[in-house]
Amino acid sequence: MPRKATSQDVADLAGVSRSAVSLVLNGRGAGNIAADKQALIVAAAQQLNYTPNTVALSLRSRRSSTIGVVTDAIATSAFGGQLLEGAADVAVAEGYLLLVIDTQNDLGRERRAYETLQNRQVDGFLFAAMSLRAYDVPTALRSATCALANCFDPADSAPAFIPDEVAGSRAVTQHLIDRGHRDIVMLTGTSDVVASGLREQGFAEAVAMAGLQVPGPVTAGWEIDKGYAAAMHVLSGDRPPTAIVCANDRSAVGVVLAAAHLGLSVPGELSVVGYDDDENVAPCLVPALTTVRLPHREMGERAMRVVLDRVLDDTPASAVSETRPALRTLLDCPLVIRESVAPPSR
Amino acid sequence: MPRKATSQDVADLAGVSRSAVSLVLNGRGAGNIAADKQALIVAAAQQLNYTPNTVALSLRSRRSSTIGVVTDAIATSAFGGQLLEGAADVAVAEGYLLLVIDTQNDLGRERRAYETLQNRQVDGFLFAAMSLRAYDVPTALRSATCALANCFDPADSAPAFIPDEVAGSRAVTQHLIDRGHRDIVMLTGTSDVVASGLREQGFAEAVAMAGLQVPGPVTAGWEIDKGYAAAMHVLSGDRPPTAIVCANDRSAVGVVLAAAHLGLSVPGELSVVGYDDDENVAPCLVPALTTVRLPHREMGERAMRVVLDRVLDDTPASAVSETRPALRTLLDCPLVIRESVAPPSR
DNA sequence: CTGAAAGCGCTTACAG
DNA sequence: CTGAAAGCGCTTACAG
Numbered sequence: 145m146p147r148k149a150t151s152q153d154v155a156d157l158a159g160v161s162r163s164a165v166s167l168v169l170n171g172r173g174a175g176n177i178a179a180d181k182q183a184l185i186v187a188a189a190q191q192l193n194y195t196p197n198t199v200a201l202s203l204r205s206r207r208s209s210t211i212g213v214v215t216d217a218i219a220t221s222a223f224g225g226q227l228l229e230g231a232a233d234v235a236v237a238e239g240y241l242l243l244v245i246d247t248q249n250d251l252g253r254e255r256r257a258y259e260t261l262q263n264r265q266v267d268g269f270l271f272a273a274m275s276l277r278a279y280d281v282p283t284a285l286r287s288a289t290c291a292l293a294n295c296f297d298p299a300d301s302a303p304a305f306i307p308d309e310v311a312g313s314r315a316v317t318q319h320l321i322d323r324g325h326r327d328i329v330m331l332t333g334t335s336d337v338v339a340s341g342l343r344e345q346g347f348a349e350a351v352a353m354a355g356l357q358v359p360g361p362v363t364a365g366w367e368i369d370k371g372y373a374a375a376m377h378v379l380s381g382d383r384p385p386t387a388i389v390c391a392n393d394r395s396a397v398g399v400v401l402a403a404a405h406l407g408l409s410v411p412g413e414l415s416v417v418g419y420d421d422d423e424n425v426a427p428c429l430v431p432a433l434t435t436v437r438l439p440h441r442e443m444g445e446r447a448m449r450v451v452l453d454r455v456l457d458d459t460p461a462s463a464v465s466e467t468r469p470a471l472r473t474l475l476d477c478p479l480v481i482r483e484s485v486a487p488p489s490r
Numbered sequence: 491m492p493r494k495a496t497s498q499d500v501a502d503l504a505g506v507s508r509s510a511v512s513l514v515l516n517g518r519g520a521g522n523i524a525a526d527k528q529a530l531i532v533a534a535a536q537q538l539n540y541t542p543n544t545v546a547l548s549l550r551s552r553r554s555s556t557i558g559v560v561t562d563a564i565a566t567s568a569f570g571g572q573l574l575e576g577a578a579d580v581a582v583a584e585g586y587l588l589l590v591i592d593t594q595n596d597l598g599r600e601r602r603a604y605e606t607l608q609n610r611q612v613d614g615f616l617f618a619a620m621s622l623r624a625y626d627v628p629t630a631l632r633s634a635t636c637a638l639a640n641c642f643d644p645a646d647s648a649p650a651f652i653p654d655e656v657a658g659s660r661a662v663t664q665h666l667i668d669r670g671h672r673d674i675v676m677l678t679g680t681s682d683v684v685a686s687g688l689r690e691q692g693f694a695e696a697v698a699m700a701g702l703q704v705p706g707p708v709t710a711g712w713e714i715d716k717g718y719a720a721a722m723h724v725l726s727g728d729r730p731p732t733a734i735v736c737a738n739d740r741s742a743v744g745v746v747l748a749a750a751h752l753g754l755s756v757p758g759e760l761s762v763v764g765y766d767d768d769e770n771v772a773p774c775l776v777p778a779l780t781t782v783r784l785p786h787r788e789m790g791e792r793a794m795r796v797v798l799d800r801v802l803d804d805t806p807a808s809a810v811s812e813t814r815p816a817l818r819t820l821l822d823c824p825l826v827i828r829e830s831v832a833p834p835s836r
Numbered sequence: 837c838t839g840a841a842a843g844c845g846c847t848t849a850c851a852g
Numbered sequence: 853c854t855g856a857a858a859g860c861g862c863t864t865a866c867a868g
Contacts, residue, residue: 148608150860150861150862151861151863152861160838160839161838161839162839162861162862162863163838163863163864164837164838164839166863166864167838167863167864170863175837176838177837177838178837181838195605195608195609196609196861196862197549197609197611197860197861197862198609198610198611199545199549199554199860200549200844200860200861200862200863201862201863202545202844202862203543203546203549203843203845203846203860203861203862204844204862204863204864205844205862205863206844218571218574218575221568222567222770224571225564225567225571229564229592232591232592236591241589241591242589242590243588244590245578245582245587246575246578259541260587262494262541263541263542263543263544264544264545264587265543265544265545367770367774368771368774368775368776369774369775369776369778372776394770394774397743398776400747401746401747401750401776404747404750405750424568424713424740424770425714428714428715428740429714430714430715430718430747432715496844496845496846497845497847498845498846506854506855507854507855507856508846509847509854509855509856510853510854510855512846512847512848513847513854516847521853522853522854523854524853524854527853527854542845542846542847543844543845543846545844545845545846546844546845546846546847546860547845547846548846548860549844549845549846549859549860549861549862550845550846550848550859550860551846551847551860552860
């Protein structure tokens with residue numbers, strides 16, 4: 145790679161000092177440098193294709209224009225990318241870049257990730273979980289600028305942006321009730337996932353609010369085959385429901401497949417709703433799936449926004465604790481209505 | 491954030507010079523620094539929790555220990571994460587971190603991405619495509635250290651690591667033939683995707699090799715509903731096939747669903763195979779899907795390996811062209827046998 | 837209005 | 853065996 149031009153090169157070519165180059169190129173030439181020299185400098189910079197060396201800038205300013213992102217399992221999820229993309233877009237708009245390290249849920253790796261990132265002089269941290277969960281912010285980071293996306297600190301030591309799972313689940317259940325359903329069963333995910341319980345809660349609230357008896361949830365899981373098996377069980381019972389609320393979109397695929405095997409048309413004889421608005425599944429299932437959208441992109445954007453605002457503010461550490469934003473911000477999970485819901489046939 | 495300790499702090503605490511600290515901490519103390527001072531320095535470093543400032547290191551060494559990764563659409567794909575994870579793991583093992591920028595397939599963003607990365611003094615570049623394609627390496631990078639993952643330069647200006655799509659498709663088709671199928675139809679993806687044509691080719695080769703007539707492929711697409719519609723069409727024809735080769739796993743979901751609607755059991759009356767080994771689909775479809783695994787992780791690992799080897803070698807630029815590795819490396823796409831294939835029933 | 841100096845934190849020749 | 857100096861590329865007071 146041909147060595148990049150430095151400000152010295154520009155100064156030499158323009159016949160001025162490095163200081164002058166710096167001043168002019170940073171918009172502080174007016175009133176400091178003669179107009180003709182300014183033009184010379186600009187031309188020289190252009191000619192040499194000069195851009196300042198970010199590393200040198202960082203050393204001097206003691207700012208790296210880099211945010212460290214620690215994530216627990218990015219590869220597992222198709223959603224990880226959206227969260228990260230939202231965060232990256234916000235960062236890039238401010239001239240920031242992301243250094244992301246995936247810990248694969250390994251505590252040792254996590255500790256090393258923070259060390260590595262700290263050595264790289266990142267200006268702030270973002271922790272992003274691929275599935276909603278509690279996350280204990282390491283004490284070493286308590287004094288650093290950081291925010292959480294799709295997770296929250298039980299001790300609330302950092303601002304967190306999480307989906308309003310309860311409201312989302314309530315809304316999609318309510319949608320079913322509004323269309324006339326009275327016999328609704330929920331197929332839940334696994335209890336190790338925080339969202340599972342929250343979605344159950346939203347379901348129960350909507351059902352109870354409608355004056356219906358809350359049926360015991362049926363544990364299914366998150367995969368196609370889990371939804372399939374649970375649906376086979378539920379739909380073969382003595383009093384099958386007219387609608388099924390699934391733990392997520394993939395489980396809904398299993399339900400739709402089970403209905404097909406049972407000769408039940410969807411949504412004619414059975415309404416089905418999912419959760420996630422998984423772009424690879426929901427819009428192209430047959431029929432297209434009514435579901436709830438998880439605000440992954442927004443979580444990334446919002447969390448990065450608060451980190452950046454603090455970093456850019458450059459508030460002295462002492463003033464930081466004064467104006468903390470709301471510690472846990474619940475983000476809307478909008479209902480996405482498609483074709484998998486119809487009024488009950490009986 | 492409390493200011494990190496510097497080597498000066500360590501030197502002060504140990505009562506020596508910065509040079510001594512540097513020497514000892516970099517393992518060059520023996521024969522240079524007295525044993526007792528060495529101990530003092532190590533102790534001081536430990537006590538202050540000293541780690542060198544990577545930014546300062548970079549400025550001096552003119553190496554950033556960072557590789558720039560430019561990607562075309564990471565968020566769209568569940569696979570993007572695996573490729574990146576493979577690349578990141580290889581990089582981290584060498585003390586390298588990744589700066590990844592997604593261009594969202596926008597040429598302007600791509601140009602700016604390279605500029606940004608170059609300003610950040612990255613030591614090398616990786617370009618990763620989310621879907622196999624041709625990629626013209628910008629001339630500005632011709633002299634830089636770079637490699638391609640899941641894409642290739644038509645001008646072969648950089649080493650590329652891509653999946654052997656033809657062989658993968660051939661193998662899965664052969665598997666069907668081995669199990670006795672003679673009436674096999676392929677549902678293809680869309681022609682804008684390079685892999686589509688390659689998979690067609692592999693299919694045609696296997697069929698021809700078995701002495702069978704090659705049926706015209708049926709264009710379906712990559713989504714569940716596309717596979718569904720195409721399967722409905724093909725299976726309702728006068729002479730339905732006994733097996734269907736799908737463009738990818740998601741399309742196979744549609745095929746399985748269509749079969750269910752038609753009362754055809756899979757694999758009893760219809761065998762179905764996919765492509766991708768999408769972890770969210772293939773292992774948990776009902777029945778679990780026989781498919782072909784795309785080597786995403788390997789592409790990331792291999793491409794990063796060659797970038798790093800060159801960077802670490804520090805070969806003078808002049809010597810680089812001498813020992814170039816094979817320019818396009820085809821990576822194996824292994825057949826993954828599960829439950830969706832059985833001998834034909836007629 | 838402009839140039840020389842200092843310093844961000846580090847390592848590596850180079851004197852002593 | 854050890855410390856002082858130089859330099860990576862930049863910007864910002866500070867003299868002139």
